[in-house]
Amino acid sequence: MNLRTDGLTVRYGARQVLSEVTCALPEGTQALVLGRSGAGKTTWVKALAGLVRPTAGAVRWDAQDAAALSPAQRRERQAAFGMVFQTDALFDSMTVLENVMLPLTRRHVAEDEARARAVEVLRAVGLADAAGTLPERLSGGMKKRAGIARALAARPSVVLADDPFAGLDPGTARQVARVLLDVSKGGTLLVVATEAPADLPLPRWLFFRGGRLVHDGPPAPELEDAPDEVPA
Numbered sequence: 065m066n067l068r069t070d071g072l073t074v075r076y077g078a079r080q081v082l083s084e085v086t087c088a089l090p091e092g093t094q095a096l097v098l099g100r101s102g103a104g105k106t107t108w109v110k111a112l113a114g115l116v117r118p119t120a121g122a123v124r125w126d127a128q129d130a131a132a133l134s135p136a137q138r139r140e141r142q143a144a145f146g147m148v149f150q151t152d153a154l155f156d157s158m159t160v161l162e163n164v165m166l167p168l169t170r171r172h173v174a175e176d177e178a179r180a181r182a183v184e185v186l187r188a189v190g191l192a193d194a195a196g197t198l199p200e201r202l203s204g205g206m207k208k209r210a211g212i213a214r215a216l217a218a219r220p221s222v223v224l225a226d227d228p229f230a231g232l233d234p235g236t237a238r239q240v241a242r243v244l245l246d247v248s249k250g251g252t253l254l255v256v257a258t259e260a261p262a263d264l265p266l267p268r269w270l271f272f273r274g275g276r277l278v279h280d281g282p283p284a285p286e287l288e289d290a291p292d293e294v295p296a
């Protein structure tokens with residue numbers, strides 16, 4: 065799916081969280097979404113997936129204004145998104161396999177096929193052996209990978225991962241980076257982080273500061289050291 069935001073502005077009460085963000089993401093885009101905490105990265109990514117309503121401007125899915133779609137049409141298009149959120153939680157009473165199957169069975173994929181796909185994606189994230197385990201027995205890194213597996217089981221064409229490396233040790237972070245790259249091959253991959261992850265050198269940086277997209281281009285490490293003020 066081709067994605068873009070046009071002059072996207074999001075306000076919560078008096079607070080402007082995103083200011084006129086215009087950005088085109090053709091299918092197959094692989095980019096890091098960077099900026100300090102509070103810069104608006106999560107809000108922008110959620111808006112891209114149709115989870116945050118624009119105050120002004122538009123989110124376009126294949127050129128279509130997402131806000132102009134009916135709820136049913138919107139849900140249908142949203143099935144193309146796989147999202148890994150900071151606050152993701154697995155259901156503790158279900159095995160890892162059942163957790164990963166859930167989005168598929170909810171989409172009325174037949175049980176056998178859902179199981180086969182869940183097993184395949186668990187293998188891809190290196191968790192085949194943990195399929196029958198309850199989440200409480202997994203380490204933080206394994207939980208994160210199980211969350212990624214769940215997000216990817218439905219084969220989304222757009223993967224949005226919000227700070228997937230938070231709280232992971234370097235070895236696990238490297239593994240998660242490899243999984244994200246492997247499973248999103250050919251599709252769009254946007255990874256939100258506060259610092260550019262060394263193990264995921266994506267070719268495009270979208271750098272947010274104070275709700276504005278201040279850089280959209282090749283990696284520019286000097287941005288990470290720049291002071292926080294928005295240039296006049």
Ligand SMILES: Nc1ncnc2c1ncn2[C@@H]1O[C@H](COP(=O)(O)OP(=O)(O)OP(=O)(O)O)[C@@H](O)[C@H]1O
Pocket residue numbers: 076079081099100101102103104105106107108258
């Ligand atoms: N639902 C909401 N209601 C009010 N304010 C919100 C809401 N969601 C986000 N904000 C505020 O908007 C600003 C941007 O938040 P956002 O989560 O998009 O930033 P971020 O760059 O992703 O930060 P982080 O890396 O800490 O997640 C923050 O100041 C946050 O407190």
